[in-house]
Amino acid sequence: MLSLMILVPLLAGVIALFLSANGARWIALIATLANFALGIALWATFDPAGAQWQFVEQIGLGGSVAWALGIDGIALMLIMLSVFLMPICIGASWRAIDRRVPEYMAAFLLMEALMIGVFAAQDLLLFYIFFEGGLIPMYLIIGIWGGAERIKASYKFFLYTLAGSVLMLVAMLVMIQTAGTTSIPALMAYDFAPGLQWWLWLAFFASFAVKMPMWPVHTWLPDAHVQAPTAGSVILAGVLLKMGGYGFIRFSLPMFPDASADFVPFVFVLSGIAVVVTSLIALVQHDMKKLIAYSSVAHMAFVTFGLFALNRQGIEGALLVMLSHGLVSGALFLCVGVIYDRLHTREIARYGGLADNMPKYALFFMLFTMASVGLPGTSGFVGEFLSLVGTYERSSWAGVVATTGIILGAAYMLFLYWRVVYGTQRNADAAAMPDLDARELWLLAPIAAAVLWMGIYPESFLRPMRADVGRLLERLEPSVPQSDAHLTKGKSQPASPAPAGHVSADHTPNAPAESH
């Protein structure tokens, strides 16, 4: 099943290379939709209460690498995110890309195969191959179909990511040497010596922090986002950034629990700076894509906060932030793409008053802005709230700093929305833009539905991952330090940490929104 999901886009990509522009578009759409259907089947047959690893495949390739695939709930949700966004990306490029279409579609399909591979790989080296392999199609996508500064952006993207990853590769080789296996499940249960864990953790951190991206190695992201074509930004923000968070969950936390616990203050400091600094930077941007790119960095800091809170609320919250951000930032880039296609500028000042001539657009843009801000009822709220609760429990100060990010996030997103959609219509050409057409509606509506679904009933997304988070916490338990939260019994109900997360998750719409 998983191999099939990798093979379908791969083969379609090869075929697309030999077709005409229209043929390539259609085969890309059909292949990605087929993969989405396969993904739904995967989700439907995944048993949340079953074994940790499901759909396991294992074929030895000789040497020390094996074609070993398998997923747990976390990987399942991220694969779902990838296959969900892919058809939308193809649709978003339907008309925006008019030159070298077959190559473009092939690059995207290759990208999809590699992304699924990253989340499904159960062999350390196979994971690395997929993880790094993604550089090639993305480099080409930014470089060939990107904006004016595309070459610098593509170099920066490529070399930053590569530099981070090679350190991880050294660490992987050391791990293979020490543990004598390349199997990820086996390594997740292997106890490395605490001293070694530190080094390994740092090497993995170098890679995932760049991918995530965390402050101060985030500078490639705004460039890459701004220059990439719309669909490239969607995939970059939607899925590629999630590989960093996935890496932390799959490698750093379970494989090096002691080091992870030791590095909590380090990660919190970096994330705290990221939240405040990048939010402030976002506030002063003139370029819409750049603003959203900086907001991505800030949102990813919630992920690292939540993950390194090392408790259930934090980790589940981080996972939901990842999924939600994948949808929301993707949708926001699409929203930018919609007006960029009409006016060919991303300058915020060139727009204004779009609510008058593009009401449908204004509605969708509003929904995604609110989701990005974290309004209750949208997907953004659930994840951010849980991750903040977890962070607060680990360290009150970190919780306070992280929460300012919500306020600043509301500030820059609402400011953006106000400048683009409200106000007077300053520019005649912007005022003459037509509203969303059917194709664009079809792109935005599914994301909007998913965002609301995740906001109102996040349980469907949390259920497959709950057992995995539990296993992760079990693994972390011996090394997690005492938190500075002094939990005391309330008057009526016991405040035990584990159910608290679920309560707030299940009653999202009613939960108080004082964190905003």
Add this chain to the structure above:
Amino acid sequence: MNFAAFVPETLLTVGAIVMMMVAAFMGSRGSAVTTWGAVLLLIGATFALLGAPQSDGPIFGGLVVADGFGAFGKMLIFLSAAVAIIAAHNWFERDFEHAAEYPVLILLSCVGMAVMVSATSLMSLYVGLELTSLASYVLAAYRRSDDRSAEAGLKYFVLGGLASGILLYGISLLYGFTGSIQFDGIAAAFARDGTQSLGLLFGLVFLLAGLAFKIGAVPFHMWAPDVYEGAPTPVTAFFATAPKAAAVLLSVRVCLDALGPAIDAWRQIIAFVALASIILGAVAAYGQTNLKRLLAYSSINNVGFALVGLVAGGAAGASSVLFYMAVYLVMTLGVFLCLLRLRGEDGEPLEAIDSLSGMSQSRPGLAAAIAIFMFSLAGIPPLLGFWPKLVVFQAALAQELYLLAIVGFLGSVIGAFYYIKIVKVMYFDAPGRALAKGGNRIEGVLILLAALIVSPLGYLLIGPLSEMTNNAAGSLF
């Protein structure tokens, strides 16, 4: 004595003499005959290799040995030399009238290389090296009418002569202080006296310096860019592949066999040479505008990676070097075959990196092939070029050479920059000058084959190839 073990060399020597006669009597008309004759001879020699009995002991009184390591090396050398001959034929036919003795020189060079990889004595080492080098000097200056080619030949000859002198001096020191020119005798002396003996130490350093020159490793690399640029392109393709592999393999055997007990002494030297090659090969390529010069630095860079495996030492290290060289040969031959196809509309060969600009639109297939080779040379998975780098560093990490591995990997990131720059020129830049269409069909098939091996499909070869290299490396010990 078992002559059967020496069949490939005998075949090539006799064949080379016959071909020389053909070239002498038929003149330039004989070029097709000598070319395909030489290719057949090389393929025949490869088959003879497969069938040759693996003698246990040394032959010719301990001058050479026919073991698995040598056989693997010869296989690589013969096959890449055959490709180099095929590639040259079409190229010389087009621009240059006199090509009949070209294959003969390569055949003779191959005999020298075969002796190099199977040498177990300093004497045969030197003879093999010189036979290879002499043929190479002539090849570098093969286009007499071209100033650059003549300059390349002269430069190569003078510097090569100097290196041979250094090498000989080292050999004489080693002989003087050990009383033996046999590898096992030298090893015994090192085991006895260790590196306390200053004479032995000096001999070792000079020997390694001479070998480093032949490999083209930093700090003895200066000749490489000039010679690569000046020599006719098919000759450059040959230089970058077979002789390089032979010299690397020779160094492996010398270090592990003759200097085995002195591993602590040479490990530092090779580690320095390896890292210096990786970093200089990556940094110096930065400003190059000529593709052949760039590939010269790329080969310096690659040799550095291969030597990382040698630093690791042991059977695992030797095996990783063999693996690295095997994949390196495929990638490099692939790139050069593409480069040979690169001609302007009037058929003039192009060498400037600029001339590739926008090539992905005028020659999409060729551009895709070059892009695959470039990403692979940069060591980006999922292309096969990633795997040999992984293997050599795995060997190094097994010996706990952490710093070497980290610096080496970071060096590969620097190197990646100029490889992806080529991709940028081909894919991102606006189309430049028009390129000639078409090309030789056989070369096209070879390019396709190399690209397929380098593509992710090549991962299926990892199993068999690593088994072969492990067996070959095992025969050293």
